[in-house]
């Protein structure tokens with residue numbers, strides 16, 4: 189498996205899979221760390237936010253506040269069937285920075 193092109197979700201799944209080979213779990217973890225490092229020192233990508241990047245959401249650098257906001261929104265989005273994609277207001281503010289996201 190080419191870890192450099194795997195999605196963050198795939199990497200997390202492998203890294204936390206106790207049945208996966210240790211070598212793969214290590215490689216997946218290392219790749220996740222490298223991707224986080226690539227956004228260190230940049231500003232949060234949420235519009236209007238001047239905070240420093242502390243973590244990532246789908247490879248987009250965010251501060252803790254906006255990461256939490258989007259995480260909570262996403263959890264709600266997946267729980268409630270019927271909620272429209274367009275209503276994910278916080279996620280949609282950073283979607284242009286996500287390389288693999290739907291953009292309609």
Ligand SMILES: [Zn+2]
Nearest residue numbers: 232237251254
């Ligand atoms: Zn922010």
